[in-house]
Amino acid sequence: MIREHEALVVGAGGAGLWAALELAKAGVDSAVLTKLYPTRSHTGAAQGGVCAALGNQEEDHWEWHMFDTIKGGDYLVDQDAAEVLAREAIETVIELEHMGLPFNRTPDGKIDQRRFGGHTRNYGEGPVMRACFAADRTGHMILQTLYQQCVKLGVKFYDEYHVVDLLTEGGELGSGGRAAGVVAYRIADGQLAVIRSKAVLLATGGFGRMFRVTSNAWSLTGDGVSLAYRHGLPVQDMEFYQFHPTGIVGLGILLSEAARGEGAYLLNKDGQRFMERYAPKLMELAPRDMVSRAIVQELRAGRGIDGKDYVYLDVRHLGRQKIDEKLPDITDFVRVYQGIEPYTDPIPIQPTAHYAMGGIPTNIHAQATCDAANTVVPGLYAAGETACVSVHGANRLGTNSLVDLLVFGRRAGRQMVLDVKGQDMPDVTDAAAEPVRAEIEALRARPKGERKEAIRKELADVMMDDVGVYRTAEGLESARTKVAELRDRYQHVSIDDKGTTFNTDLLEAREVGYLLDCAETMVAACINRKESRGAHSREDYPERDDVNFLTHSLATKGADGAVALDYKPVTITKFQPKPRVY
Amino acid sequence: MARTTLAGSARPMTGGFELAVWYLMRLTALALFVLVLAHFTIVHFIYDPAVQNANWIAARWSGAAWRTVDWLMLAAVVFHAFMGMRTVIHDYTKGPARMALTMLVYLLAFLIFAMGTMALVTFPDAVKVAS
Amino acid sequence: MLFRYRGSEGMLAWAFHRISGVAIWAFILLHVLDIWLANVNPPVYNDLLSLYGSPIGRLLETALGAAVLYHALNGVRIVVMDFWPSTTRYHKQLWYANWVVFVVIGIPFVLQIMAPAFGLAAPFSFGG
Amino acid sequence: MQIELRILRFDPEKDQKPHEQTYTVEAGPMDRVLDLLHKVKYEQDGTLTFRRSCAHGVCGSDAMLINGRNRLACKIRVDQLKARRITVAPLPGLPVMKDLVVDMEAFFAKFRSVQPYLQADSLDPDRERLQSQAERAVFDDTTKCILCAACTTSCPSFWAQPSYVGPAAIVNAHRFIFDSRDDHADDRLTILADRDGVWRCRTIFNCTDACPRGIHITQAILEVSSRIVEHQA
Numbered sequence A: 001m002i003r004e005h006e007a008l009v010v011g012a013g014g015a016g017l018w019a020a021l022e023l024a025k026a027g028v029d030s031a032v033l034t035k036l037y038p039t040r041s042h043t044g045a046a047q048g049g050v051c052a053a054l055g056n057q058e059e060d061h062w063e064w065h066m067f068d069t070i071k072g073g074d075y076l077v078d079q080d081a082a083e084v085l086a087r088e089a090i091e092t093v094i095e096l097e098h099m100g101l102p103f104n105r106t107p108d109g110k111i112d113q114r115r116f117g118g119h120t121r122n123y124g125e126g127p128v129m130r131a132c133f134a135a136d137r138t139g140h141m142i143l144q145t146l147y148q149q150c151v152k153l154g155v156k157f158y159d160e161y162h163v164v165d166l167l168t169e170g171g172e173l174g175s176g177g178r179a180a181g182v183v184a185y186r187i188a189d190g191q192l193a194v195i196r197s198k199a200v201l202l203a204t205g206g207f208g209r210m211f212r213v214t215s216n217a218w219s220l221t222g223d224g225v226s227l228a229y230r231h232g233l234p235v236q237d238m239e240f241y242q243f244h245p246t247g248i249v250g251l252g253i254l255l256s257e258a259a260r261g262e263g264a265y266l267l268n269k270d271g272q273r274f275m276e277r278y279a280p281k282l283m284e285l286a287p288r289d290m291v292s293r294a295i296v297q298e299l300r301a302g303r304g305i306d307g308k309d310y311v312y313l314d315v316r317h318l319g320r321q322k323i324d325e326k327l328p329d330i331t332d333f334v335r336v337y338q339g340i341e342p343y344t345d346p347i348p349i350q351p352t353a354h355y356a357m358g359g360i361p362t363n364i365h366a367q368a369t370c371d372a373a374n375t376v377v378p379g380l381y382a383a384g385e386t387a388c389v390s391v392h393g394a395n396r397l398g399t400n401s402l403v404d405l406l407v408f409g410r411r412a413g414r415q416m417v418l419d420v421k422g423q424d425m426p427d428v429t430d431a432a433a434e435p436v437r438a439e440i441e442a443l444r445a446r447p448k449g450e451r452k453e454a455i456r457k458e459l460a461d462v463m464m465d466d467v468g469v470y471r472t473a474e475g476l477e478s479a480r481t482k483v484a485e486l487r488d489r490y491q492h493v494s495i496d497d498k499g500t501t502f503n504t505d506l507l508e509a510r511e512v513g514y515l516l517d518c519a520e521t522m523v524a525a526c527i528n529r530k531e532s533r534g535a536h537s538r539e540d541y542p543e544r545d546d547v548n549f550l551t552h553s554l555a556t557k558g559a560d561g562a563v564a565l566d567y568k569p570v571t572i573t574k575f576q577p578k579p580r581v582y
Numbered sequence B: 001m002a003r004t005t006l007a008g009s010a011r012p013m014t015g016g017f018e019l020a021v022w023y024l025m026r027l028t029a030l031a032l033f034v035l036v037l038a039h040f041t042i043v044h045f046i047y048d049p050a051v052q053n054a055n056w057i058a059a060r061w062s063g064a065a066w067r068t069v070d071w072l073m074l075a076a077v078v079f080h081a082f083m084g085m086r087t088v089i090h091d092y093t094k095g096p097a098r099m100a101l102t103m104l105v106y107l108l109a110f111l112i113f114a115m116g117t118m119a120l121v122t123f124p125d126a127v128k129v130a131s
Numbered sequence C: 001m002l003f004r005y006r007g008s009e010g011m012l013a014w015a016f017h018r019i020s021g022v023a024i025w026a027f028i029l030l031h032v033l034d035i036w037l038a039n040v041n042p043p044v045y046n047d048l049l050s051l052y053g054s055p056i057g058r059l060l061e062t063a064l065g066a067a068v069l070y071h072a073l074n075g076v077r078i079v080v081m082d083f084w085p086s087t088t089r090y091h092k093q094l095w096y097a098n099w100v101v102f103v104v105i106g107i108p109f110v111l112q113i114m115a116p117a118f119g120l121a122a123p124f125s126f127g128g
Numbered sequence D: 001m002q003i004e005l006r007i008l009r010f011d012p013e014k015d016q017k018p019h020e021q022t023y024t025v026e027a028g029p030m031d032r033v034l035d036l037l038h039k040v041k042y043e044q045d046g047t048l049t050f051r052r053s054c055a056h057g058v059c060g061s062d063a064m065l066i067n068g069r070n071r072l073a074c075k076i077r078v079d080q081l082k083a084r085r086i087t088v089a090p091l092p093g094l095p096v097m098k099d100l101v102v103d104m105e106a107f108f109a110k111f112r113s114v115q116p117y118l119q120a121d122s123l124d125p126d127r128e129r130l131q132s133q134a135e136r137a138v139f140d141d142t143t144k145c146i147l148c149a150a151c152t153t154s155c156p157s158f159w160a161q162p163s164y165v166g167p168a169a170i171v172n173a174h175r176f177i178f179d180s181r182d183d184h185a186d187d188r189l190t191i192l193a194d195r196d197g198v199w200r201c202r203t204i205f206n207c208t209d210a211c212p213r214g215i216h217i218t219q220a221i222l223e224v225s226s227r228i229v230e231h232q233a
């Protein structure tokens, strides 16, 4: 039996939930599908803060925020989108406060703000306090607050429904087709639910699990990006993947930039604050790509602690009170996961795979687009980390992802409200689920083959080692070969669990497939971008090349299954590209 | 679980009764702390149980003061102990059994209270007991 | 479940409180009955008393005393936490304090009650 | 070192009732129980089923009964358990769907029943509502909840009566009852004054001991009870 809703939201992180709120407020019959319970989405892991030029602590203007975002993104940012981001950051943060978010407060009762990397006053003069925060659990509070509001408005949730396919009508998505709903696998009992809909928002988060050391949850496997790609949509700017400088060694668990925002130091084995050699003005508060590269260079120069592959993050001088008040959670992580007491000892850290700047291309209304002319795909929307608006360009500034969720999650919801009016319900039937049913049954029926985990592990290793902070033609080519090999082997994976009840073995095997798609497009886009910009650093092309590469990449699945690359111009309005120094 | 309407507003099932029981459990507890411990000290520490025959009781209850104190203790104990038992029953039973046992507890409470009161009020004085 | 779960002090404190509460309740039933009996038929009551004075009776009496004392002390701990919730942060310490008081008060009671069972004179005398 | 993992398993498609299965895995002292479960699932037996996502104690997916206490598998290290033998079972008191996965619907329904959302009657001002640092501090502790259910399912009062609204729901009600911006504390107090509300708490403290976020749950519950008392008196 086919179900239907006027609008569907896939993913219940910050982006999905805010869109759902807008739909509910407008009285549109809508539903949210999520493979986790909503409050377990990875937005809840975000720590440091959400930037908005409120000016509660010192003078600030949204134009400054816009400029920082563009410069931080190494001028690959679409400036119309950055303007929307910086302007609407203010009203969305205020709206969140009205929804009940418990921000920390200034002594006069306003939303408290602190410093964050790359955020500056007066177009780069020095750091500014712009990040609004709730201790070091800002994302947790955002996720909870949005979910609470959804409960208040009675939003319909399909909890623990794993979306396994998109429905289309009138052709594939890139070639004139329209999004028509989803096929979802009910995790509890393995039933496939076919839900048709006039509008589908993909807000499934990132795909950090393709790397060995990552801050991302196990569930972040690029599902939305991959499903759109499989249905003919291009994916944009996949080569830009952010490595956060301060992850717990080995595990990758994030220690927020908020630590440095509050004044923490980065030290090499000589006890030197090495950032003074890389970004004399902003020091530890330089953008993430620069700090991550600085750390890798220190390690290569043999200045890692004890000659090993990490440096120190030092919060000792902040004092217990400040640590307990402003950084309680991350210091708890250090105690639990490293067995170290941050009051008295410096913390070993290394860069960790963190955030996908690339994803499904959208315009500033969160509508998915399918080519260099930004042609809108009817019925399909994307927001949050899954989407590439592009407000982050080649490198996202800290806190700007949460702003992205709020601003473009809200915009997605509002746009869907407008678009579903007067649309007809697509004419799809239960039969639309057959292709994915066949895939799932084939996987379940395959008697023996390789374990999917071997493939995931090898993928994570090759991506970490060859497609990490620094990249070379050689490494990328060998990554390409390896990913292709893994893809072949993936055809023969088999699973132990053949049942229908809560079969995570099966779903994780599907997730590896999504990761392979993301990795393949990422590697292809990396190989073709022969310059260094933002998070994409080619050792063989160390300079930024605005003549040839001030352009977004679009990777499409070609007819032969191989990745086809195309490029699209960057929107530049107010700020002309300049060398990026801090 | 508390019932809510679709709109989410509260539809409480048992108004202030549970609150009153909870609160009175605490108040009687404090009263009993003094009364019961004093009582226990008198009858088990100062006097030996072996000597506390009916005559001894009669002597103690020869004035209204002790009778009043003991009656207050009786009232508090009956409330506290039987409401406590009700709590225990409500934890481990459900459905008709719970109903039946709760009623039994109330009945017993009434009976015990009545018997205790009767003993306190009508206890014959020492002269009569001795004869 | 109760036995599978490894609760700490709080769970033990509760379990003892509940068990002692029910035990005292059972005794109260008996106690009111016997007083009532003293009222309606004094001689039978007086016979009953010899039971209370026997060694086994004294042992049961001690157990009752322990139950009442524990229940009373822990009851105060509960009431204190109910009325001043911030004291819950020290609930374990409060429980240990209960045990100290329990032992200090309990020892003289045990001596006083049990001594006659061993043919000794009660250690404390009040001229009664 | 070698760790013996004893896992309570149940597959409704095959088993009549849960049974224990033992696995031996190699582990270091800093490994977390979640790492061990992953080792079993990925190297020995893919049918082992459990929830997990963030792997660092912030999403609340993997609360389970580990060596007799409710904890997050991703937040308890092998060395903290001080034992070579580790037993793992699903959260007590909720229906088991498969292996370590329990049905959370009833748990979330209780959460929703206490109106866990801000209800402010005044019109939203242009800027943020003001709130002093002191007002904010009153409910800071209870904002930390990640709805992992470790508390509610550790409570003997809940085991005895599954209708008890439970510590997690009360924690989330507390978060709004004590928020100076909220105008509907009364509604929530009425809900929680119910027979299955706060009175079912017997100050057992298993909840507080189990909470992976270190929330002083019992204190929060009693603060709510006290509010109800003040309110109706």
Ligand SMILES: Cc1cc2nc3c(=O)[nH]c(=O)nc-3n(C[C@H](O)[C@H](O)[C@H](O)COP(=O)(O)OP(=O)(O)OC[C@H]3O[C@@H](n4cnc5c(N)ncnc54)[C@H](O)[C@@H]3O)c2cc1C
Pocket: A010, A011, A012, A013, A014, A015, A016, A033, A034, A035, A036, A037, A038, A040, A041, A042, A043, A044, A045, A046, A047, A048, A049, A050, A138, A139, A161, A162, A163, A164, A203, A204, A205, A206, A215, A216, A217, A219, A220, A223, A224, A254, A256, A354, A355, A383, A384, A385, A386, A398, A399, A400, A401, A402, A403, A405
């Ligand atoms: C540790 C950490 C700290 C961070 N700190 C900050 C910070 O301080 N400031 C900042 O701005 N940004 C921060 N970020 C980045 C930011 O938190 C994320 O980019 C953002 O939360 C992503 O939100 P989202 O809504 O796109 O997706 P998510 O919150 O990841 O949610 C994804 C949702 O999609 C669902 N889903 C996925 N696949 C499927 C499927 N197949 N079917 C059904 N549902 C599916 C999931 O269940 C989930 O509900 C941080 C990120 C991490 C990892």
Ligand code: HEM
Pocket: B025, B026, B028, B029, B030, B032, B033, B034, B036, B037, B077, B080, B081, B082, B083, B084, B085, B087, B088, C017, C018, C020, C021, C022, C024, C025, C028, C068, C071, C072, C073, C074, C075, C076, C078, C079, D201, D202, D203
């Ligand atoms: C001497 C002073 C006493 C104090 C301070 C005291 C205190 C308390 C308190 C505070 C409770 C509530 C526990 C809760 O709800 O968690 C309680 C419960 C109870 N009390 Fe007492 N009490 C005393 C005497 C008695 C006596 C004399 C009896 C029996 C005759 C008794 C029987 C019970 C019972 C049966 C319960 C219920 C047990 C439970 O809910 O677990 N108490 N007591």
Ligand code: SF4
Pocket: D060, D144, D145, D146, D147, D148, D149, D150, D151, D152, D167, D168, D171, D210, D211, D212, D213, D214, D215, D217
């Ligand atoms: S209060 Fe603590 S234990 Fe309970 S659900 Fe929330 S985080 Fe989990």
Ligand code: F3S
Pocket: D154, D155, D156, D157, D158, D166, D167, D200, D201, D202, D203, D204, D205, D206, D207, D208, D217, D218, D221
């Ligand atoms: S364990 Fe239960 S009884 Fe109260 S203190 Fe916690 S809710």
Ligand code: FES
Pocket: D051, D052, D053, D054, D055, D056, D057, D058, D059, D060, D061, D062, D063, D072, D073, D074, D075
């Ligand atoms: S996996 Fe998220 S809390 Fe353990």
